Amino acid sequence: KQSSESKCIQTSCPYCGVGCGVDITIQQGEAVKLSGTPEHPANFGRLCVKGTNLLATNHHQGRLLHPVVHGEQTSWEKAIETVAARFKQIIKQHGPDAVAFYGSGQLLTEDYYVANKLMKGYIGSANIDTNSRLCMSSAVSGYKRAFGEDLVPCSYQDLENTDLILLTGSNAAWTHPVLFQRMEKAKAVNPKLQIIAIDPRRTASAELADFHLPIKPGTDAALFNGLLSFLADNNGLDQAYIDSYTNNFSACLEQAKQWTITQTASYCDISKDLLTRLYQAFLTSKRVINFFSQGINQSSSGADKCNAIINCHLASGKIGKAGSGPFSITGQPNAMGGREVGGLSNLLAAHMELDNPKHRELVQGFWQSPTLASSPGYKATDLFDKINEGKVKAVWIMATNPAVSLPDRTKVEQALSRCDFVVVSDCVASNDTLAFADIKLPATTWSEKNGTVTNSERRISRQRSLLTAPGEALDDWKIISRVAKAMGFDLGFNYRGPGDIFDEHARLTAFNNNGERALDLSGLTGLTSAEYDRLKPVQWPVNAKYPQGCPQVLADGNFFTDNARANFIEIIPAPPKLACCTDHPFSLTSGRLRDQWHTMTRTGKANILAEHTKAPEITLNPEDARSLDVAEGDMIRVSNKTGVIYLQAKLSDSVAAKQVFVPIHWNREFASSAVANQLFAAIVDPISGQPEFKQTPVQLEKA
Ligand code: SF4
Numbered sequence: 001k002q003s004s005e006s007k008c009i010q011t012s013c014p015y016c017g018v019g020c021g022v023d024i025t026i027q028q029g030e031a032v033k034l035s036g037t038p039e040h041p042a043n044f045g046r047l048c049v050k051g052t053n054l055l056a057t058n059h060h061q062g063r064l065l066h067p068v069v070h071g072e073q074t075s076w077e078k079a080i081e082t083v084a085a086r087f088k089q090i091i092k093q094h095g096p097d098a099v100a101f102y103g104s105g106q107l108l109t110e111d112y113y114v115a116n117k118l119m120k121g122y123i124g125s126a127n128i129d130t131n132s133r134l135c136m137s138s139a140v141s142g143y144k145r146a147f148g149e150d151l152v153p154c155s156y157q158d159l160e161n162t163d164l165i166l167l168t169g170s171n172a173a174w175t176h177p178v179l180f181q182r183m184e185k186a187k188a189v190n191p192k193l194q195i196i197a198i199d200p201r202r203t204a205s206a207e208l209a210d211f212h213l214p215i216k217p218g219t220d221a222a223l224f225n226g227l228l229s230f231l232a233d234n235n236g237l238d239q240a241y242i243d244s245y246t247n248n249f250s251a252c253l254e255q256a257k258q259w260t261i262t263q264t265a266s267y268c269d270i271s272k273d274l275l276t277r278l279y280q281a282f283l284t285s286k287r288v289i290n291f292f293s294q295g296i297n298q299s300s301s302g303a304d305k306c307n308a309i310i311n312c313h314l315a316s317g318k319i320g321k322a323g324s325g326p327f328s329i330t331g332q333p334n335a336m337g338g339r340e341v342g343g344l345s346n347l348l349a350a351h352m353e354l355d356n357p358k359h360r361e362l363v364q365g366f367w368q369s370p371t372l373a374s375s376p377g378y379k380a381t382d383l384f385d386k387i388n389e390g391k392v393k394a395v396w397i398m399a400t401n402p403a404v405s406l407p408d409r410t411k412v413e414q415a416l417s418r419c420d421f422v423v424v425s426d427c428v429a430s431n432d433t434l435a436f437a438d439i440k441l442p443a444t445t446w447s448e449k450n451g452t453v454t455n456s457e458r459r460i461s462r463q464r465s466l467l468t469a470p471g472e473a474l475d476d477w478k479i480i481s482r483v484a485k486a487m488g489f490d491l492g493f494n495y496r497g498p499g500d501i502f503d504e505h506a507r508l509t510a511f512n513n514n515g516e517r518a519l520d521l522s523g524l525t526g527l528t529s530a531e532y533d534r535l536k537p538v539q540w541p542v543n544a545k546y547p548q549g550c551p552q553v554l555a556d557g558n559f560f561t562d563n564a565r566a567n568f569i570e571i572i573p574a575p576p577k578l579a580c581c582t583d584h585p586f587s588l589t590s591g592r593l594r595d596q597w598h599t600m601t602r603t604g605k606a607n608i609l610a611e612h613t614k615a616p617e618i619t620l621n622p623e624d625a626r627s628l629d630v631a632e633g634d635m636i637r638v639s640n641k642t643g644v645i646y647l648q649a650k651l652s653d654s655v656a657a658k659q660v661f662v663p664i665h666w667n668r669e670f671a672s673s674a675v676a677n678q679l680f681a682a683i684v685d686p687i688s689g690q691p692e693f694k695q696t697p698v699q700l701e702k703a
Contacts, residue, residue, distance in 0.1 A: 008023050008025050009024050010022070010023055012461045012462070013047070013054065014106065014446040014463070017333060017336070018178045018455060019333060019461055020036060020043035020048075021042060021043060021537065022034060022051060023035050023037050024447075026466055030467075031447060040537055046182075049177070049612075050603060053606050056607075059605065062605070063427060063429060063442070063471065064426060064427060064434075064441075064442040064443075066442060067441055069439050076482075080483055080486050083396070083423050084486030085486075087394055087421075088488075091123060094393060096123045096127075096373075097125045098391065099392065100378065100394070101127065101395070102128075102383060102395055102396070102398070103115055103130040103400065104130055104399040105131060106399045107130075107334060108334060109334060109337035109451060109452045109453065109505065110452065110502055111398070111451065111476035111480070112334070113504070114476075114484075116349060118480055118483075118484045118489070119373070120363075120372060121364065121492070122484060122489045125377055126345050126346070127345060127378055127383065128343065128345055131402070132338050133690060134298070134380065134691060135335050135690075137379075138303045138305070138306055138685055139296075140339060141685075141688040142309075142310060142326075142328075143306070145569050146314070147554065147566055153319060153325045153327075154327040155552070158287075159186060159289060160185075160186040161322050161323040162193065163192070163286055163288065164195075164196070165291055166198060166289070167196065167206075168199075168220065168291065168295065168309065169198065169199060169294060169296040169297075170205065170292060171199070171201075171205045172205050172293070173204035173208070174203070174204055174592060174593065175294075175592050179329070180208070183208060184208055194285065195210055196210060196213065198223065199213075199214070200217045200589065200655075201214075201589070201654055202214060202654040203654065215268040216269035216270075219269070220296055220299075220305045220309075221573035222268060223275075224308035224311065224571075225308055225311075227282055228253065229259050229260065230279040231282070234279075240317075245314075245565055246314050247565045248570070249315065252568035252570045255570040255571060256311070283316075288316075288318045288323075289324065289327050291327050292306070292309060292326070292328055294693070296328075297688075298692065299695075300684065300686075301574040302685045302688055304573070310569075311568050313326050320557060325554075330456045336455065340505075345378055348363055350519055360372050362512055365512075366508050367492060368491070368492070381407065381691055384415040384682075385415075393419065393421065394419070394420060395421075397424045397437075398425050398426075398443070399425065399426060401431050401598070401599040401601060401667065403433040403435075404599040404668075404675055405599055407681060407682045409675060417436055424436075425442075426442075427443050427445035442473040442474070443473055445602075446602075447465070447466045448473065449463055450463065450497070452535070457551075459537050460538055460540060477501060481494075481495060498532075499527065499529050499532035507522075510525060510543070518560055520540070521543070523541075523542035523543045523546075523547050541553070580697040581697060584697035584698055586659065586698050587660070588660050588697070590693050590694070592663065593663045593665060594612055596613070599664075600665045600666065601667070603665075604669070604670055613663070615648055615671070616647040616648065617663070618636050618648070618661070619650045619655050620651065622652075624660075625649060629702060630649045630700075630702050634703075635702070635703040637701045638662070638700055639699050640697055642679055642680060645673055645676065645678050646673045646703055647674050660700065662679075664693075680692070
């Protein structure tokens with residue numbers, strides 16, 4: 001859409017995994033107006049407060065404008081040469097596993113693709129992990145174990161065509177607001193639609209719910225084992241589906257059987273009546289969506305919790321049909337795109353496996369690369385442990401702030417200060433992680449970048465550049481390609497633009513794979529630049545069978561396991577690794593605020609977004625406040641064996657007695673004594689590597 005005075009560019013919001021389409025009006029080189037894209041299938045014109053205020057964050061104040069090498073502003077040539085030479089030297093001396101990349105769900109698919117190709121196909125290590133590990137890796141593991149493939153089987157339209165939505169460990173009203181708006185509208189149109197909130201906290205999302213189950217933190221797997229047992233006892237199984245499409249049901253049910261209503265209610269610390277209402281709702285609803293998020297994933301048993309949920313859908317046949325399925329909602333705008341190109345240390349590319357020799361041969365043949373990683377690399381928290389131990393000697397951090405976002409800040413800072421060589425590419429000039437960088441590389445940001453992102457329903461959308469980048473900032477894929485070439489890898493990185501990279505990624509999904517894999521973008525190969533630029537939002541797979549994309553990817557019950565059947569996984573519920581005790585009697589959970597994002601490096605630039613919560617607060621129950629002699633606004637010292645922080649008291653019965661909540665966002669610039677990752681030990685799920693951010697024991701004292 002264009003006129004002589006102004007033009008409208010359609011792009012997508014860079015915050016959460018909803019992936020809303022955004023229309024921006026550009027006048028005389030300035031972005032002057034923003035609104036939701038009416039025809040984008042994720043949001044149909046809606047935006048939340050963060051998306052609405054995107055332009056307020058779009059100024060150049062605080063941007064990193066030039067490369068900086070050891071504190072000195074320098075040229076791109078010198079910076080690229082320095083990074084390439086040091087990486088080469090460390091690889092020569094210590095081998096490829098002595099270097100690592102740590103990226104972000106904020107990167108575009110094209111950035112991810114090139115970084116993954118360089119590390120796995122040219123350097124020859126799988127040491128590339130990202131902050132997506134902190135967001136949805138448990139769901140990836142859960143889906144892969146059950147379906148044989150990392151597949152989200154649902155679509156947003158299912159939320160409007162269902163009978164029951166379980167909001168499990170999700171405060172969608174704040175974290176995925178546009179999907180929550182869609183639920184609100186669906187309920188207004190169809191008052192029979194039931195919504196049940198399952199969460200230790202009574203969050204804003206519970207306001208919409210028919211009822212709220214305030215389960216004890218960390219007891220979700222038992223809750224869903226109990227549901228499976230209840231379905232079996234109450235004629236709620238779809239035996240025909242189980243017989244035709246699944247493996248291992250009997251062993252799984254045997255395990256779940258011990259979770260009677262009485263046992264489960266006691267373990268989850270809720271009434272039998274409430275529990276029975278939940279189970280009856282699932283049993284009697286023809287269509288059920290379990291909408292789950294970080295409350296499930298960020299756990300030392302997150303993968304098991306996902307599979308406990310998936311088991312119930314498989315057993316009842318409420319999957320692969322419109323309005324039914326286990327629906328993991330990703331936190332970030334492009335965590336899904338990263339998964340698709342293999343941007344995690346245990347993945348290869350195009351949903352192929354690092355430990356499958358056939359897949360390795362296929363990818364190396366396609367890339368024509370000199371080598372290929374043959375075993376998984378270090379996952380996020382492991383990676384920083386290995387830096388601390390001196391095993392990883394160089395790390396390149398891209399578009400993320402691990403000093404605030406990874407668990408155990410002290411350990412992360414120690415790793416970064418001990419590491420021989422730290423490169424950080426970012427759009428901002430300073431943050432908690434950049435303070436440790438030997439080399440700072442100025443990267444473009446949302447309004448300047450060009451490429452694609454994939455949202456929580458597998459929908460690929462274009463992110464389009466609106467404005468010229470300031471200073472010497474470059475796109476991430478360009479920086480990575482230049483370093484690759486400076487390392488001597490000329491042939492694999494001669495891209496003219498993001499369209500070339502996307503085309504290569506799409507061709508790889510179809511390369512010689514005989515339709516074996518689920519991710520097939522063969523319908524999107526050979527796009528001209530103009531077609532790539534005009535690409536409409538589309539849900540993968542996009543191939544001969546689904547030329548317009550596919551909303552119900554498991555509709556034919558054809559799973560991606562060896563025998564094409566889904567796997568029931570036996571689940572033994574496990575409590576959080578650290579239990580409350582006399583010294584640390586409060587159970588602390590963490591999460592997002594409505595108007596902030598991640599470590600506030602972007603949303604912190606917009607004053608209007610600070611209005612909702614002006615200062616770091618800890619939410620505690622009034623009963624606990626009385627016993628601690630604390631009043632609203634008092635400063636509280638929160639401590640455990642990992643660290644100590646200070647926040648103002650906010651009294652609310654949205655948290656139960658002996659439970660407290662802190663937001664994840666505050667960084668050193670905004671509130672140096674309130675950075676939440678100080679309190680979380682680096683405890684992870686052994687299957688997914690996702691850290692336990694939803695429960696840690698703490699002590700509270702009036703400061
Ligand atoms: Fe952006 Fe998410 Fe809000 Fe949509 S719901 S406008 S993607 S933050």
